[in-house]
Amino acid sequence: PPDEHRTTPKVRAVPSRPGAVPVLSGPCAQPPFIPPQGTRDHHPAQMTLLGRLLGTVVSCFKRHGAAAIDTPVMELREMLMEKYGDNSKLIYELQDQGGELLALRYDLTVPFARYLAMNKITNIKRYHIAKVYRRDSPAMTRGRYREFYQCDFDIAGQFDPMIPDAECLKIVHEILSELQIGDFLIKVNDRRILNGMFAICGIPESKLVTMCSTLDKLDKMPWEEVRSEMVGEKGLSPEAVDRVGEYVQLHGGMDLIEQLLQDPKLSQNKMAKEGLEDMKLLFEYLTLFGITGKVSFDLSLARGLDYYTGVIYEAVLLQQQNNHGEESVGVGSVAGGGRYDGLVGMFDPKGRKVPCVGVSIGIERIFSILEHRMKASREKVRTTETQVMVATPQKHLLSARLKLISELWDAGIKAEMMYRKDPKLLKQLQYCEDTGIPLVAIIGEEELKDGVVKLRDVATREEVNIPREELAAEIRRRLEP
Numbered sequence: 001p002p003d004e005h006r007t008t009p010k011v012r013a014v015p016s017r018p019g020a021v022p023v024l025s026g027p028c029a030q031p032p033f034i035p036p037q038g039t040r041d042h043h044p045a046q047m048t049l050l051g052r053l054l055g056t057v058v059s060c061f062k063r064h065g066a067a068a069i070d071t072p073v074m075e076l077r078e079m080l081m082e083k084y085g086d087n088s089k090l091i092y093e094l095q096d097q098g099g100e101l102l103a104l105r106y107d108l109t110v111p112f113a114r115y116l117a118m119n120k121i122t123n124i125k126r127y128h129i130a131k132v133y134r135r136d137s138p139a140m141t142r143g144r145y146r147e148f149y150q151c152d153f154d155i156a157g158q159f160d161p162m163i164p165d166a167e168c169l170k171i172v173h174e175i176l177s178e179l180q181i182g183d184f185l186i187k188v189n190d191r192r193i194l195n196g197m198f199a200i201c202g203i204p205e206s207k208l209v210t211m212c213s214t215l216d217k218l219d220k221m222p223w224e225e226v227r228s229e230m231v232g233e234k235g236l237s238p239e240a241v242d243r244v245g246e247y248v249q250l251h252g253g254m255d256l257i258e259q260l261l262q263d264p265k266l267s268q269n270k271m272a273k274e275g276l277e278d279m280k281l282l283f284e285y286l287t288l289f290g291i292t293g294k295v296s297f298d299l300s301l302a303r304g305l306d307y308y309t310g311v312i313y314e315a316v317l318l319q320q321q322n323n324h325g326e327e328s329v330g331v332g333s334v335a336g337g338g339r340y341d342g343l344v345g346m347f348d349p350k351g352r353k354v355p356c357v358g359v360s361i362g363i364e365r366i367f368s369i370l371e372h373r374m375k376a377s378r379e380k381v382r383t384t385e386t387q388v389m390v391a392t393p394q395k396h397l398l399s400a401r402l403k404l405i406s407e408l409w410d411a412g413i414k415a416e417m418m419y420r421k422d423p424k425l426l427k428q429l430q431y432c433e434d435t436g437i438p439l440v441a442i443i444g445e446e447e448l449k450d451g452v453v454k455l456r457d458v459a460t461r462e463e464v465n466i467p468r469e470e471l472a473a474e475i476r477r478r479l480e481p
Contacts, residue, residue, distance in 0.1 A: 038138035038146030044383035049374060050367055053179070054129060057151045057361055060175050061127040064167065066153055069126050071111040073133075077101040079347070083110050083306055087213070090134045104133035108152045109307070109340065109358065116156055117347035122354050123157035129363075145364055154358030156344070161278055165311045165339060166285035168359045172315050172335045173291045175361060181317065181369050184334065186294055187251075188313045189301040190279055191338070193260075196272025197299070200265045201243035203236060210234055215248065215302035219316070219333065223249065251298040254283050275310070282311060303338060310339035311357070317369070334362045382436040388475055389437045390417040391428040393444040398422070400443050404453065404468075408441070411472035415441075432458045439475060 035041055042050065080091055080103050092104040105111055108128045116124070129151045138145055153171055155164040169186055176184045191212075198208055214234060218226055223245060230241045247266075250256060257280045266272045279297060286292045303312045315335035337359030345353040374381065390405040392398075398421050408415040416437065418428055425442075432440055442454040442463075452465040455474060466474050 036146070038136070040145065045374075045381040046371065048381050048383050049370060050363075053363060053367055053370065054149075054151070056178055057175055057363065058127070058129065060171060060178070061151075061153050063174075064125070064153070064171055066125045066127040069112075069115065069128055070130065071105070071108070071115055071128070073105060073131070074102045075105055075111055075114070077103040079114060080106060080110060083343075083346075087134075090136055092133045092135055106134060107132050108150050108360070109154070110343065112152070112154060112358075113307075113340070113343040113356070114347045116344045116354050116356075117352075121156065125153075125155050127151070127153045148364040151361040151363050152358055153361075154356055156354050156356045158355055162282045162285055162311070165357050166282055166289060168337060168357055169282075169286060169295065169313060170289045170291060172313070172359055172361070173289075173294055176315060176334065179366060179370070181334070181366055183318045184294060184315055185296055185318055186291075186313055186315045186335075187296050187298040187301045188279070188282070188311060189298055190275035190311050191308050192271040192275030192310060193266075193279070193299070194302060196266060196269035196275065197247050198244065199271070200269055201247070202240040203244065207234060207236065209306055211236075211244075212302040215244075215300065218248065218300045218302075219314075248300040251296050251300070253292060253295070253297060254280070256297050257283065278311065303336060307340040307343040308338040309341045312336075312338035313359070332365055334365050336360055336362070380436070384416075384435060384437075385414050386416045386435070386437045387414045387479055388416075388439040388441050389428060389432045390415055390441050390443070391425060392423075393425045393442060395422040397444065397448075400448060404441065404443050407468075408472060408475075413472050413475055429456075429458070438479065441471060441475075 074094065077091075077093055078101065081088055084091070084106055087106070091106050094102040094104065108130060112126070112128065115121070129149060131147055132150050133147055136144065136146060153168065155167070157164075169188070172186055194212065194215075195208055198211055199205075203211055211230070211234070214226060214229055217229075227241050227245060230236045230244075231238050250260075252259075257276055260266050261273070261276050261280070266276075283292060283295075283297070286295055301312060301314055303314065313336065314333050316333050337357070339355070339357040341355040342353060344356065345351045388408065390401050390408065392401050401417050405415050405417050418431065429440060431437070438458055440456040440458060442456060444454070447454055447465070450465070451468055453468050453471050454463050455466045455471065456463045457478075
């Protein structure tokens with residue numbers, strides 16, 4: 001009988017962040033064993049999808065002749081600070097443990113510049129795929145995390161104007177087209193045009209960096225809100241901000257570039273004129289690549305990072321606003337980059353500059369879209385690449401299974417077996433159905449006596465005896481693309 005005097009300790013659920021597993025408190029409570037906010041675990045199906053996605057991106061980078069590099073996940077804190085404008089506050093600083101002051105990398109570009117300067121490299125085309133860290137407000141359903149992958153492609157070296165820049169835009173076009181994630185638009189601008197525009201509008205030079213960071217919010221906020229932030233928080237005159245507003249709402253193609261080259265004020269600014277002439281050259285190359293239909297010269301594009309010096313670009317996905325022929329609207333950035341000719345010089349003892357241009361593919365945002373699409377279609381994703389299951393129909397045949405699977409592994413065949421001495425054949429066949437294994441190699445007493453293996457096609461249930469020495473070749477023949 002139960003002890004009437006025993007009391008059960010009270011355990012209550014303590015709410016944590018929305019969507020999190022409830023945390024227990026009380027004598028039996030366990031620590032909250034969940035991933036930190038803004039991070040996630042990846043299940044096998046998600047890793048399979050991510051692997052396919054990264055495979056497409058890497059294949060494109062290699063097609064354009066890039067070599068892979070890697071750099072440490074942490075860098076000297078001093079190296080990372082003051083490189084990201086207002087976003088420097090998002091850097092994860094590591095606790096001082098009596099040694100070097102360190103921080104987690106915010107992106108892959110600044111570590112790449114440090115790598116070039118340290119190794120005295122003046123010419124390289126590289127790609128780098130790795131995780132970066134930002135103390136941002138996460139929006140995980142939209143693919144915005146605190147720990148996430150970046151996929152970067154960069155060209156470093158002294159080359160003729162706009163040729164490498166055009167190739168970076170071609171790469172973005174190729175990747176987004178191949179992934180078929182929907183209609184997209186690549187916005188381009190130039191920091192020199194922006195700075196010239198700010199100058200003729202009366203924006204002080206000391207406010208240029210903060211202006212870019214504020215202007216960068218135009219893809220998320222209407223102009224009226226951005227304007228009020230510039231006037232209210234940044235302390236700029238309403239007249240100067242209104243002059244900026246006339247320019248930043250312009251977007252187009254070669255016609256707009258020609259129009260601005262004739263602009264009486266903008267064309268008189270040396271920086272802006274250089275930027276416009278390069279933009280014209282860029283559009284000529286993009287025309288030859290056949291991608292100008294997906295590219296828009298957009299004066300509102302600022303990209304809030306300090307290190308950009310020339311052309312900047314950002315790819316956004318579009319969705320139709322309605323069925324009445326109205327303009328498409330952006331639903332999220334999926335790639336971005338630009339030219340940063342001065343960054344390497346910051347890390348070189350003699351200040352030697354290495355011109356660079358690059359692009360970063362927003363892999364997490366794209367992954368969220370593909371994952372949502374996969375769930376909506378209820379597509380079943382195979383998480384393994386097993387080609388054949390080695391099975392036995394009778395008891396006491398474990399040694400036969402072990403010998404056969406070893407032969408297949410040695411022949412380079414991807415094979416599995418059940419970890420039971422005497423599994424039932426039906427369970428072995430059901431496992432293949434559940435996991436998508438296409439073939440079963442069945443070895444019973446009769447097959448051992450005849451020196452054959454019964455090869456079963458899981459989909460058609462057709463069975464045929466194959467000489468044991470020909471089994472690996474037959475599996476390859478059946479499964480080759």
